[in-house]
Amino acid sequence: xxxxxxxxxxxxxxxxxxxxxxxxxxxxxxxxxxxxxxxxxxxxxxxxxxxxxxxxxxxxxxxxxxxxxxxxxxxxxxxxxxxxxxxxxxxxxxxxxxxxxxxxxxxxxxxxxxxxxxxxxxxxxxxxxxxxxxxxxxxxxxxxxxx
Amino acid sequence: xxxxxxxxxxxxxxxxxxxxxxxxxxxxxxxxxxxxxxxxxxxxxxxxxxxxxxxxxxxxxxxxxxxxxxxxxxxxxxxxxxxxxxxxxxxxxxxxxxxxxxxxxxxxxxxxxxxxxxxxxxxxxxxxxxxxxxxxxxxxxxxxxxx
DNA sequence: GATGAAAGATGTGGCGG
DNA sequence: CCGCCACATCTTTCATC
Numbered sequence: 001x002x003x004x005x006x007x008x009x010x011x012x013x014x015x016x017x018x019x020x021x022x023x024x025x026x027x028x029x030x031x032x033x034x035x036x037x038x039x040x041x042x043x044x045x046x047x048x049x050x051x052x053x054x055x056x057x058x059x060x061x062x063x064x065x066x067x068x069x070x071x072x073x074x075x076x077x078x079x080x081x082x083x084x085x086x087x088x089x090x091x092x093x094x095x096x097x098x099x100x101x102x103x104x105x106x107x108x109x110x111x112x113x114x115x116x117x118x119x120x121x122x123x124x125x126x127x128x129x130x131x132x133x134x135x136x137x138x139x140x141x142x143x144x145x146x147x
Numbered sequence: 148x149x150x151x152x153x154x155x156x157x158x159x160x161x162x163x164x165x166x167x168x169x170x171x172x173x174x175x176x177x178x179x180x181x182x183x184x185x186x187x188x189x190x191x192x193x194x195x196x197x198x199x200x201x202x203x204x205x206x207x208x209x210x211x212x213x214x215x216x217x218x219x220x221x222x223x224x225x226x227x228x229x230x231x232x233x234x235x236x237x238x239x240x241x242x243x244x245x246x247x248x249x250x251x252x253x254x255x256x257x258x259x260x261x262x263x264x265x266x267x268x269x270x271x272x273x274x275x276x277x278x279x280x281x282x283x284x285x286x287x288x289x290x291x292x293x294x
Numbered sequence: 295g296a297t298g299a300a301a302g303a304t305g306t307g308g309c310g311g
Numbered sequence: 312c313c314g315c316c317a318c319a320t321c322t323t324t325c326a327t328c
Contacts, residue, residue: 005312010202013199014199017199018165020304020305021305021306033312033313033314034313036307045206046206047202048200048203049201049202049203050201051164051165051198051201052198052199052201053161053196054196054198055294056195056196059149059192060194067241082286084286085287088293091292092289093287094282094284094285096280098278098279099278103214132245133244133246134245135241136243136244138242139231139241139242140232143288168322169322177297184295184296
């Protein structure tokens with residue numbers, strides 16, 4: 001389903017997703033048409049879900065990043081997760097096992113913005129408690145892994 | 148530093164970062180050259196750090212996503228974070244205050260792969276303990292926030 | 295700062311091998 | 312998968328406002 005050539009192409013796109021098909025073809029040593037067809041297939045198969053800029057959110061005003069653990073009632077967990085995921089501050093929502101039931105990564109423009117969000121979380125039916133870790137430093141934040 | 152036009156352009160790029168400058172220009176109602184210059188400036192200023200494909204990592208073999216809390220000795224924390232960030236399984240490393248000192252988001256190809264990583268963490272000098280949350284479901288995972 | 299034009303590069307689809 | 316073709320579209324620059 002994904003062969004060596006696909007992986008090479010994806011890997012190049014991870015470095016610069018705005019490279020032309022010709023440049024990519026040159027780098028991997030295949031014909032332009034092949035690169036074009038591979039990328040199109042990878043998009044159709046949903047392996048590539050789209051393309052996005054990597055942004056410096058701190059420079060865009062999001063000076064606060066938080067990792068929030070949520071404990072919630074089993075019956076409502078899926079609904080709660082979906083509701084949380086809708087909030088525009090939220091980057092990630094994981095359904096987990098362990099100390100918490102849900103882990104949320106969210107970014108805010110200042111403390112006020114964050115406090116409002118956490119209070120909103122606690123008002124959701126089924127949410128029992130939350131624990132907020134505030135990031136003092138983002139050492140790495142990039143969903144670009146080796147393929 | 149970032150005006151309304153910049154935000155509009157960024158917002159469009161977030162939807163599809165491979166759109167042509169022409170298409171973007173059409174959408175925001177300015178000349179092509181303007182869009183071109185704005186995006187170049189945003190890149191130069193480091194607000195846009197590059198472009199990447201959004202990948203379905205599950206389809207690429209990463210079937211296990213984890214959120215790992217790490218407790219470590221204060222003196223060594225920054226070094227430890229950098230070391231963790233180097234591992235190719237690691238997407239995010241946050242220096243946090245709270246229950247843990249470091250929170251790590253990492254993805255693995257199977258339990259073995261994960262176990263090796265956690266054992267490696269525990270062998271790092273200064274790491275006291277770790278707590279691993281395994282994601283049963285990824286409800287949302289997308290560093291694309293409103294600008 | 296923004297604009298539109300223009301030259302060369304690229305995207306896109308299709309052909310036979 | 313390659314090489315080639317062909318037309319439409321795009322990137323990038325720049326003189327001009």
